[in-house]
Amino acid sequence: MVAVRCDLEDFAAEAFEPFARAEQRRWGEVYLRGLLLDGGRKSVEPMAARLGEDGNRQALAHFVTTSPWGAAHVRARLAWRMQPVIKPTALIIDDTGFLKDGGASACVSRQYTGTAGKVTNCQAGVSLHLASNNASAAVNWRLFLPESWDPAASKADPKKVARRASCAVPAELGHVEKWQLALDMIDETRSWGVDVSQVIADGGYGDTAAFRLGLEARGLDYVVGISTTTTAHSEEARPCTAGYSGRGRRPVAAYPEPARRVKDLVIAAGKVSARPVQWREGSRPGSGRSGHKRMYSRFVALRIRPAGREIRKATAGTELSVRWLLAEWPAAEDEPVQFWLANLPDNTSLPVLVRTAKLRWRIENDYREMKQALGLAHFEGRTWPGWHHHVTLVSVAHAFCTLRRLTRSPKETASA
Template sequence: EEGHRPKWTLAVEMLDELAEQGLRPPVLVADAGYGDNGQFRAALDERDIAYSVQLKGEALAHTSEAVPAVREWSGTGRCGRRPADTPVYPDEPVSLARHVAAAGREAALTVTWREGSKGALSSQFVFLRVRPAGHRVPRDLDDGILPERWLIAQWPDDEPEPVTYWLSSLPADTSHTDLIRYAKIRWRIEHDYRELKTGLGLDHFEGRSWQGWHRHVTLVTAAHLFLTLLRADPKAAAPA
């Protein structure tokens, strides 16, 4: 947190500032520090920003087939009052880990998402449609239905249980390969950050003024953009 404000609110403010400049991410990716926060995911939904975020297997969800219903009134409610006619899910949600365990290892599919320095990168994944639950997850105002999302679990053949979980708001017809490509694209962020620090001197600044730091970061970012454009240019000569 910065002061008394959660980090996720600062991230949302940055997205709003980008939107004011006419910019928006095609898909937002985040680690479990953000993905576990239902308020953060709800803020992305409110802004119609698609996401693929990592989270822990303890997070709760209903199956995609679960349907809320209005509770019947027995006349013995607290203080004799009739409960509000708000649809609720009759069954309690269960953890993402339990959803994947119920599907079983036989549901896992092998997906290759990109070429690495030592060959193709592939692993086994379970893909399910679920409805994430929690009091901070907004529901449809008319029927109380929770939004449907992709639950993705990486479950390698040599592991006794899944090693990573993601939730994604990408459309239901998104291919498995694309789902994994977006889920795994955080490697690019880590790669770029490492290049900024070790190759371009992001961490070499030793001054104390905001203006000096701002200029240093701007120059480093411009250098990184130049290198990225060179790498992306199909006409650029191959390195020796």
């Protein structure tokens, strides 16, 4: 226990080096220990009760809620610390819900969250994770501000707008869509010198053409989930221009056939085109070489030309770009069940496409670990700075656990 404590102190000293005062660094390390201790809720009061002589509830509450330290500085140091360890091959973007009973916390609103699988009263946080096959770490966060909290929005709720001041929501902040928050986080993370050229996201982001175009404008590769209704042309389709009489505006080149749903394109290719791919071995017992169950399914990969109003507007009537369409079509299913769009090179193999798309499991694993063991959703404060402080500190605690796991000897890992 002493060795772990010393390791934690060293790690905390590195993570909290940007803090202006020694007192902030002290309470940062104490809060971190509170998150790592076994126990139930990881809000301030129960953590203080478990921390013994360091369990100063008032000091901990002040540190996480009102102490003037910048979360971005800690996140940058966390990214610098974790990048050489994780050796990330991708940035993964997603969002998670923080369920709330009341409406007093910053940016709480009735909105859909995958955490509950329905529309409910919650906050929504967008996160960015460094990820490789072996490990991942959340290094950037944004709290989503719904239109009901934006005084300039047509859907503004006067009661919620009135709570902005008491929740310390910065006056200049308004409603920004989640996909734009994701692009902003990518820009910020790259400004720290953490330059990872590949992005993975689910359909909540991939369905938005502006998000994909934003990634391409930044020179980034992507594999993103899409819904079945996303439309596209086949790779062989070519635009043509109607005859021009010499008067009026010259007609824009258009595709003679309407775009089709990606689901229909895959079904037209046929189940016979699906190929088996194993992308990793899971954690459950099975017949894999490590004694775990193989993660295995069948997939179809097609070259297509994504369509849609925003795409056509961006291409200004020129030929639509060719992209990869990946679809999972299990042997037991009559239709494909999941779809991704990718701008990876045209010589990318099917196993690489699948393994890249499936790397998104790491962010789900991070959320589960941070929520179940480290109290990600347990913060009971109501302020905008407090939320950002808490999720940043949980990310630091999660990174510490990841480092401990990666640096264990095989004997330690087996005993654990």
